[in-house]
Amino acid sequence: MDGELASWLSSLHASAGDFVDALAAFGRTMLLPSRLQQIALALVLAALAWLAARPLGARMEDWMRGLEGRPKWQLRAFIILRRRLPLILFVGMIWLAAGLFAALYSFPSRRYVLVLVATIASAWLAIRLAAQLIRNRLLRNVVVWGLSLWATLYYLGLLDETSDALDAIAVTFGDFRLSALAVIKALALTAALFMAARTLTIASSRRIRTVRDISPSVQELLVKLLRIGLYGAAFFIGLKAVGFDLTGLAVLSGAIGVGLGFGLQKVVSNLVSGVIILLDKSVKPGDVISLGDTFGWIEELGARYVSVVTRDGKEYLIPNEDLITGQVVNWSHTNNFVRLDIFFGTAYGDDPHLVRKVAVEAAKSVDRVLSHRPPVCHITGFGDSSVDYILRFWITDPTGGLTNIRGNVYLALWDAFKAHGISIPFPQREVRVLNDSLAIDTGGAPGSDAVPDRPSGADFDPSQVSGPTSSKGLGKGAP
Template sequence: MNPDEQSQQIEALQQHFTGLLGLAESFLVSMLQPWRLYQLAIVVGLFAAAWLVRKAVSPRMRGWMRTLEGRPKWQLRVLLVLEQRLTLIFFVMFAWATFWIMKEVTWPSRSYIIGIVATIATAWLIIGLATRLIRNQFLRRVVRWGAWIWVTLYFLGLWEGASDLMEGVALEVGEFRLSVLGLLKALIITGLLFFFARVILKGAQGKIRTNKDISPSMQELIIKVLQIVLFGAAFFLGLKAVGFDLTGLAVLSGAIGIGLGFGLQKVVSNLVSGVIILLDKSIKPGDVISLGDTFGWINSLGARYVSVVTRDGKEYLIPNEDLITGQVVNWSHSNDYVRLDIFFGTAYHDDPHAVRKIAIEAAKSVDRVLTWRPPVCHIVGFGDSSVDYILRFWIEDPTGGLTNIRGNVFLALWDAFKENDISIPFPQREVRMLADEDPSQPADAKNKAEAAGKAD
């Protein structure tokens, strides 16, 4: 941009700013008229009354909300949002009521300011409630404040001057021009697009997850693809709203691809591994897996990691690459049946035939042990002090835990052996104490000492 163009742009910007200041000055001067000052005083009084009413109503409303047990969470959230905006809600109600009363009993000009304030407050209330649906905090604030500023300037009649001023402040790079007004519009449009994308995704996600004809792995894959498409479309439409040339993204995407290949190998590897896991259905939400010392069930499949919850409540975030390259034990891959082994021993004087029958019946008496896949018991060796056995049984709910079912079977064996007088041997040690002997002296020294004592 040459110096002449820069000077012209600065002069135009100064003119817009001067015009906006003139509008603001005339607006402030018009507010100094007696009846308008009275209306501003009435507005302040209405706001104070709304604040006092809110201080009285809010504690009672919170107490009533605590009694609402068993209600859906979304209803409680709506009530909480309304409780946080009670001051503005009461102010809107008082302002409109005062406006209609004054409109009927006085001249319309004497309630004009109250009507404008009531309109702006109503718009603020609607915007505040609507933007709560945007979950991203930064984006929610940008959209909320941008909409508040717009409606305020619009109803005060200052929007045209402000828009000209913001349009004059721009960044120009070649043919590309980005103004403050265009940036605000893009942020608001992008926020709305992301909001609608989230609403559509949430509705589609509920229908996909309730469809029993689609496997859990394919459900996760469809949801993730739909998520990428919806949010990607919202992002590119937001760029288009700014006026950004999307054809230039072809070269940029190639450069980004090369950068990802070298600098983000692990991240890309985890993303690709996540897609492979979803496609080959090797693991899915609800499966019970073992990876190294980690044993638990899969809570969710992420784009970069898999969430595994253990029996003690810990949640491990395992990278997808580890599940592809490492050895994973999936206890419920093709079915939920799991065979468990426990070892025990009995004394040699106990009949091994009776021991095997008693052990099998004891295992069958435990709730989670499958009876249609009956337990078996075998002798595995003759130990130093016991006959050693192995007891094998099947369960179909590994998510219920493995240690607890082993403990229940051991407890059933203990009760059955005690009832049938079957003993469980354990190592024993015998210690003998020899009186009047000093083990630290040899036998010859002891005899000489005794002889010397007799001679004395």
């Protein structure tokens, strides 16, 4: 009897267990969220991530303000994370939801939508973070949106269908067929090659400019040749990779070249002149030049122009042809020594030997004037009211300006002459009126400058004349 009861109870327990398992399986099957519900959940999580990113972003900005003094790459990394904070939060939330559904339900197909959305969102985040290495904003946006679209189609399984649809949109030129898919591939490949060429050009340029055995002009020439070669190779490799026939392009480029030769003579002339300037080393970056009224130092040698920066901050873009055909004063062509001349005069009563000595000592007292190339002072002539001198001195930093150093030397001369009692005269003029007809013509009107009647010839006494008879500007050193 006890055995039958135990057997019955055991059978009942097994049946109850089977019933509970069946009921649980039914509940999981019927209560599992549908794909539409998962999409709705993903949208809700995206909205929550966007809302949560606003206060978190504000707090993160406050925290970043206290990071002054950190390396620039760290600050840039924090700024990038701040900008991508909504997407980062959404990726974290969607993966957490997918993990919870995986723990609750054992049907992978029922949580497929959440996993798919999480995967695509993670791909978008990785693309946007990696694209920050591209400095050009337009190119970065093109890369971000292009790769994001490709990743979305790839994970949705629509890449082949999209490729077939784009390949069907095509035009035919004889034996050559050009489709939309080929154009997109060419643009993508060419953009990637241009990015690689730009990276190699920047790295190589920095390396070339560190080689001290190569002159600056040859460095610029090597950099430009490298840039043209890499970008040209990227362009033609991109065309060849999509099956474009370069033979026809060669004929077309020849015809275009003839047309450009006639229509763009100045442009071609400037390009050739730029190459000549780099080869003959007539000017180079850092040289101080004068071209007409423009005085400054060369900032950059371009393919078409030379950038010259003046002392007042203006940047002149001078065509290369002007430097080849015109007269250019290169103050630092072979060396940085520049001689400057200033002119002055002193009174005839001053000792010229003392004047020369004082002028030389005054020039030496100025900081930028070289002492190992001492200044000299010479008499250049005897003027109407002064003895004329020239003071010559040397400097080695013309980029520091020429007008300011002349002004400093003039101030030093002024102080030195004042200390030694040396005067600087100014031109003297004496006006005498000797003709009585002026008084008759003016009629001697009251308040006028008419000369009164006076004796003429030997009887004329200047003391009797008032008004216009004057001697003005008489000072020390007057003749």
